[in-house]
Each structure stands twice: as C-alpha cells, then as structure tokens.
Amino acid sequence: MKFILKTIIKILIFSLLLIIPTGLFITFFTLNQRDIPVWNIGIRNIILFAKNLSLPIIAISYLVATLFTISLIDKMKVRSLFLLHIPPLLICVALIIGVSFIQQSKKYPLSIIEKKIQLGYRTFLREDVFNDVKDNALMLKRSDQNLFTVYIYDKIKNNLMVLNNMNMGKKGENSLFIDRNKKQMVLTFRQKKKDTSLKIPYSDFKRQGGIINNKIILFYVEHLRRTLLSFKVYFETLAEDDKSIFLVTVFLSILMISIPFTYALNDGGWGFSGIIGEIFVLALLPFLYGAVLKIVQNISLNLSFLGRYSYLFPSIIFCFIGILIDIAIKVRGIKKGI
C-alpha cells in the first residue's frame, strides 16, 4: 500500500511539473502546424489555445510522468510487477471518470472543442519593416489612425505594388482582413477600376520558434501526422457512443504496453540508461500503434467474437504485447533489467 501511495504521489508531482512545458510545447507545436506565428498572438490567445488542447496536454504529461517515474524506480523496492501497474492505472481511471464527469456536466462530447482564438494583422505582420511573405516582402505603413499604406514587393519579378488607405480587420473595399475559415489573409482593393483581392495563405508567412521548426522534429511529426491521420480515419468510422470507449481503451492499452516496456529498460546498475529507454519508448509508441492499426485495417480478420466492439482489437493487441513483456520480466526476474 505504501509503495502504491508513494508511486501515485511521484507520478502526480511529475505530472504537475511537466504539464506547463508539455502544454507549451503542444500548444506552440499545434499553432505552428496551423501556420500561426507563435510569438505574436498574445498570452490570452496562447492560454485559450492551450485550454482547447487541455485533454491531450493532460494525457501526454501524465503518460510521460508515469514512464519517467517507472524508468527511475528502484527495482529493489518493487515486490510485485502487478503492483507496479496499479498506481498509473488508478490515476488514469480517476482522470477518465473526472474528465467524463466534467464533459457530461458541460454537455459537450469528449472531442476537443475549439474556442476561437483572436487573429489580427499583427499576428502575422510587423509595421514599418519588410515582412517576408514567401516570394514577397510586405510592409505596412500607418498613414492615418486606422488607415495603412500596404507595400507589396514581388522579389521574383521586382515589382512593387502600393495599396493606399487600407482598413485593417474590416471586410470590404480597400481592406486587409483575416479569413479564418480558409486560413488566409485577404487584401481587397480596386485596380484598373476592378475590385481585386489578393489572398495570402498563413503558410506563406515566416515561421517562428526553434525546436518546432527543427528539420528532424518536422520529419518525425510528418510521420506522426500520417499515423494520427489513419487513427482519425479509423476513429471517425465509429459510432458516437463508441468513440469515447475507443479513446479510453487506446490510452489504457498504451499504458499497458509502455509500463512493462519502460520497466524492462530500467537498469538498476545504470539509471540514466533507463531514462534514455523511456524516451526511446515514447518516440516509438505512436509508430507501433500505427503499425498495429494498419495491420488490422489491411488484413481481413474474423473479429466476430468481439461483436460490435471489434474496434477494440488494436488495443487488445497492445495489451497482449504488454502482458507478454510482463511475463518475460517475471520469468527473467523482476529485479533484473534487459
């Protein structure tokens, strides 16, 4: 009981410590993926955006904290492998019940709700300098309190376009506004007696942030995105009621496989290699899950024994692998590493 309580406290402390950096990382990363410059949107918008992503933030920081605790656990103090699974699963179940309760009381489904963050021209552009916009340089020069002159220089054709008396944020003639639905900045103006508009997608603006734009991270994320996409496709084929069950079982199965895996990598003789092992597990897990999902989708299996819960099959495979690792550890001796 003492071991379970101590482990629960450790996981909770690590979760609390990790929630801010994980939250910031996920928020900035998601903003960056949506081509929104992270340093210009203001702290209110960042908090709002993080709030929208609270569920994945809590889930990931909890998962990392759990694995971190297990990778650093003193193997000499672990009497039973079964007991080791109890604290993370207990917190997880408590979290799931808590989140479901909050979601139900507020009457919105478990999916991520996006409250609109506010975007303006200042999110993308700085005044009085040439902002890099793909092959153009764009400068805003305030000419009046609410009016601007917009200079758009085409760096390929060496052509400068000048738009006078532009209104900021208001849709209409001679204006610059953000079209959130199409993820673009729109400039409308009259040229040669014709109403013209120039559309600049968010992706044309300069990206900000070091790690979130790192080539290795972007490469990893691209592969992660593909896995998540196949996950999403699978998820959307499910009935509304099954979606919540699917998400919960996926998360539980991830815990079921990663706990013994991390424990196996935990080396009492070299603790630091255990931490490395945890990172290794975290980096590999999404792809492992993606692979299982692909196998399930591509190979026609007779899953009639699962009835309407056939979507639980990938999670069952994960749990099964986890149990196999558990058995292997048990056979080898729970105090040993691999």
Next chain:
Amino acid sequence: MMNKITKTTLLSLIISLLIAFILLLIFFYLYHGKNLGDEYRQVQSLKNALLLREATIHSLQFFPFVYIFINVLSFSVLFTLRPFHTDSFTYNNVAQPSYVLLIIFIMFIVSSEFVIIPKLAKENAPIKYRLRLAHRSASYAKELNTVREYEKAISVLNTYFEIDDNNQDMLDLYNNIMKILSKEPLPIDFTKKEISGVKEKVTISYYEKGRTEYEKENYYSALYYLERALYLHKDNEELKELYKMCKGQVEDSLGKITKKEREKKRLIEHKERALDHLKNEEYYEAYNIFSDLNKMYPEMKDLNLYLETVVRELEKKDFLPEELKNAEWLPSMNNIIFIDKQGYINTVERIIPYMDNFYFYNIRRHELVKGNMKTTHWKYGKWIKNKIRVKNDDGFKKIPEKDEGLHYIQTYIDPGYILYMNNSKELLTLLNIYERFSISENLHNSGFDIDNKYVYLSKKLGILFSVYVLSLFLSALAWARRSIYEFPPLLKLLLFILIVPVIAYFLHLLYIDMNNLIIYSHGYFTRVLFKNMNVVLYTAIVNLVFSLIATLYFLSQSSRVE
C-alpha cells in the same frame, strides 16, 4: 597542485571535446561539400576555403549541445571507469575541473557567438562572390569565344585569372583566342596594380614623361606632361625651357591641323578656359570643353590626356554609364528593396559588388507619402562617397544643388549590408556584436526586420544559460544515475551514444525557446511590475534562478552510490 584524478578528468574532457569537435567539423565539411551549388565549385582552393569556414561556423553553432552531451557521457559513464577507481576519489575531483572547464567553455561561446562566427561568415561572403565570379567568367568567356567576340573574351578571362591562374582549361582557352587574334600569347601579369604615388613622384614623372615624349617627337603628349609639371613647379628653369621648345613645336604642328587662324585662336582660347576650370577644380565645365575639343581634334594627344585627367577627377564623385554597362555580365544580387534617408522606398533589380565598387541597375524610387503613386526610375547607380549616385544614359552632367536629392540616394546603411536585404538569415549571421549595436537601428530604418539590440543580447544570453544550466543539471542527473558496472552493457552504451546527443540537441533548442518565452513575457511583466526594467536584465534574472537551482543540484551530488 592538481591531483592525478583532477588531471585525468581535465584531460579526458578536453580530449573528448576535441574529438567531438573534429568529428563535427568533418561531418559538416562533407555535408556542405555534397550540397554545394555548382557555381561554388569552379576554383578548388577557394571551394576548400569556403567549405572549411562553413563547416567551422556550423560546428561552432552545434558545439554547445556537443558540450552538454560530453558532460552527460562523462558523468554517466567515463568518470565511473577504471582510471577513476581509486581510494582517494571524491565527487569533487571530477566536479571541480568540469565546472572550471564549463566556465571557460562559456567564455569561448561568448566569443564564438559575438565575434568568431560573424567574422568567419564575413570572410565567407567575398569567397562566395569570387567563386560565383570565377564560374560566371569561365562560362561567359566560353560563350564569347563561341560567338567570336575574342577581345571581350580575353578581357573576361583576365578577370578570371585574377581569381584563379592555375586552371588549365582557361589557360588553353586564353592561348587559343590569342592565336586566333594572331598575336603571340603574352605572359599574364598578375602583379599589375593601379599606379599611385606621392605628389613629388608624380611631378618627376610628369617632367620625365614630358621629356621622353618630346624626344619621341610626340609633342602634344609632351605638352600635356610639361604643362602639368609646370603647374606644380613654376620656377624650374630647365622645365620652362623644355616647355617653350615643346610649345613651339606644337604651334608649328597646329598649322598642319588647321590653317584657319580664327579656328586656331578659338582652340587656344577654349583650351585655356578649360585649363582655368581644371585649375579651379570645376571639373564638369572642364570636361565639357575637353570632350568637345577631343572630338574635334583627336590627333591632339594633350587634349585626350587632359580629358583623362578630368574624367579621373570626376569619377571621384560621378560615373559614366559605360563603366556599368561593361560590368553587366558580372554576377549580382537581385531584386532588393530598402528605404532611404530621404523617405523613398527603393527597388533595385541588380546590385554588383566588384573591386570595392557597388553598381546598381534599374532603380525605382517611390516616395513614402500617403497617396503618392509617383515613381522615378534610374537605369544606373554607383556607390560614391557614402551615397548612391543615380543616372540614366547621361555623361558627366553637373546637377543643380536643388535637384541633388533626386540624383543621390542617401542610405541608412552601407551597400555591403543592402546586398543582403533579401536574405535576412545570412545578414544576421554576418553581424558581430559591435554591428548589432551600432547599425541595428539603421537596418530597421531601412526596412529590415531585425530585433532590437536588447532582444538580441537576451537571445544570446539564452544560449549561454542553456549550456550552463543543462550541463550542470544533466551532469548531476547523470551522476546520480551513473553506471555502477565495471564497463556498461554494450547495447545500452550504443543506445546511449545514439540517443543522448539528439536529446542534448533538442533540450538545448527547448531551452532557447523557453528563453524566447521569457523574453516574450517581459512585456507582460513590466506592465505589472518594474515598468522600466530592461529586457536583458529581466532575462538574466530569470535565467539566474534556473542556474542557481542547477548549480545547487550539481553541488549536492556526492561520491556515495544510492
């Protein structure tokens, strides 16, 4: 005195760092070598110099995370191996030298970030241009040879030989063209330099040249040199005598050129007027007369020489479009936009930096006034005396004082920086700390999107604190969870060596991003507390808190195995 373990610690850390740096250098050398564009491959020696500098710049930029990795590796594995297995071993034996080395390394990063990297990048810029020039010269000379413009091809090849005189293909091309031109291939004089000297030497040379030309019966040339010598040495009797003789010969000869006495008189009057202008440094007026006279009397060498003198003087403040037309084939930086001091937005189609000159082609100026759609266009521009003199196809023409603003562009920054207005990343690498402080504002006024000097300093602080905090924190964590094996399991060691550098790299980037977040929060913080607090001070204080925690954690470790 240092004990044996301390010495071994220092030695192992320094050797590990050196090995890591050399490996990094080799990696980046090969990486850049593979990705180098064709235009940078023409001259082997320059290509190697470029690659070496590029590799050094990147190795220095990546070295902070390598240092963090070496620390983690040392505290996790190296310091647990046999050489450290002695009875007298304490944690302090490895912690103290590591800490001292960390401080020294941070000082190295300071110099690297603020001085060494910008210096190397600055050295690279002309190398890159010379390589592009060599590549362009080689291809252009071949093109000219194909279309049988041999003389121009020779001139282009001479430009090429100024950069590389060992390329056999180019030497063969040069010799072939010379054969076609039915001339003996002349030895190429690579040491040819512009003649410059002190005033006395010029005087002697004027007199001597005058006498030589007189002896050769080139009386007009002699007259020019003797007049110039006499202008400087009025009382030299020997000179006066020779001048008198020469003038007599010229007057005789003048009779052969024009028999009309009126025309002769007018020629003498005009020349005297032009000489007066020259004396009064009214070069535009002198140029007008001498160029007219030179057209009318091309046989009179003295007029031609006077014209050359005037042109030389005028070129100090003006230029002839021919100079830019001749340079048009050179590689350039294209499509650049900047704001000038006079309140215009300028777009330039091409800028050519060549032999300390900057040539501008197709300049459009748009006044930064609300509702003003008027644009002025100039074909050519040249950087002269801290301004860009712009013109169309005009020769030397004096500009009325009231119109000077139209014919000169007064820039906030030197053209060496304007060249990179299109490439912000490269420009920011080129600027050292002094430049970041002295020209940041001017760059901003020119329309360049640049952080102010305090934000720049705060960002650099992030790199330094990242190395300090992460090295100490991860070293302490690595020590607390160090290997107790005699030698760690090979598979895990391999995994460790593969994964830890990547983790160190990402943690370093994360720390820098976190530092950016600290800088970002400064605006919010000063709204609530300490309204005038400088962002550098704010960033330093927050980072110091992290440093303190990391230092305490590092110092709290001991030799005890938990």
